[in-house]
Amino acid sequence: MASRDAERSASGAGEIVMNARVRITAATVAALVVVFAPSAPAQQLIGGDVAGDRLISIDRDTLEWTLIGVHGNDTLSGLAYDANHDILYGVSPSDDNVFIVDRHNASLRRIGPPGALGFPNTNGLAYDPNHDVLYATDNNTNVLMTVDVNTGVGRAIGVISGGFTEIEGLGYDPVTDTLYGLTQLQLRIVKIDVDTARAEAVSDPLPAGVWRGLEFDTQRRVLWATTVVINASSLIYTFDPQTRRLERVGSIDGVPAIQGLGFVAGRCTDKERIARARCENGRLKVKLAKGTPGDAFTVEITGGASIEGVLNNKGQAKVKFKDVPNGEGVADSTWACGARDSRGYVCR
CATH class of the missing domain: 2.120.10.30 (TolB, C-terminal domain)
Incomplete structure (x- = not known):
């Protein structure tokens, strides 16, 4: 878990802690995101x-x-x-x-x-x-x-x-x-x-x-x-x-x-992927892996909520959505370099 978190609800409550560069948009669900500031930008x-x-x-x-x-x-x-x-x-x-x-x-x-x-x-x-x-x-x-x-x-x-x-x-x-x-x-x-x-x-x-x-x-x-x-x-x-x-x-x-x-933009590694998408008690955790450090990303889930951020110096990021409705859904991730990946999830 990162030492610096960033949390904001759909209504704009919460705060963004320094060094966590992120933009969050949501239609009806709130979101929690954790990202790491990269050591050196590739752009x-x-x-x-x-x-x-x-x-x-x-x-x-x-x-x-x-x-x-x-x-x-x-x-x-x-x-x-x-x-x-x-x-x-x-x-x-x-x-x-x-x-x-x-x-x-x-x-x-x-x-x-x-x-x-x-x-x-x-x-x-x-x-x-x-x-x-x-x-x-x-x-x-x-x-x-x-x-x-x-x-x-x-x-x-x-x-x-x-x-x-x-x-x-x-x-x-x-x-x-x-x-x-x-x-x-x-x-x-x-x-x-x-x-x-x-x-x-x-x-x-x-x-x-x-x-x-x-x-x-x-x-x-x-x-x-x-x-x-x-x-x-x-x-x-x-x-x-x-x-x-x-x-x-x-x-x-x-x-x-x-x-x-x-x-x-930083070049793709061609290995970008959603390593995990798990949902428990209305909280969906999505982990991105094997990207280019400093690359920007957007994760969007079923229902329209989305989170933007920047990969850490290991090419990773962790994104958390809360108040996700029960049922099946899909998390879609797009990296700024052009890579894309999707992963299904089930909330109970």
């Missing part, structure tokens, strides 16, 4: 600055940045990270190509011949690790597409509808299977149906600005968004899709044009 927020043709690493707490490298492509816009295969993708509208970007030195490798993408004003890029799909958006045609990561060819899903155009940035939440977009003209963050290409606003009107970068942070479960400020410093914001709260975090000093964001 990284990467920004692409088109003014300096460079790739940088951004500290999410202080906004201090370090140079990864200069790639020399002055229109490398959208970025997307594939956690399943540890690949960072970038798109250049002037080249009409998707590139593999070395996230350690910023070198580029074009996928396919010049112009392979077939949509010459593509800026938005996001990766769905659940289905291994790379999505992109083109501003000239307002098309949502998938990109073949072997050939670099874009295949249109459809024209984005719902009254939203020029999707400059994309981000994907693997827990909710949601594709988000950032529209410059309508100043909204939207969610986009990947089957129909229909968009729906999830934010209030955004402040005036040149909005460009978007990425989903699978650990903190927020979207990061940037505005370009030429001859100054890019501004960076977070947006919580659950609460619809937009918060200006600050500026990336000396970096004027961050048009692409990529969030590097």
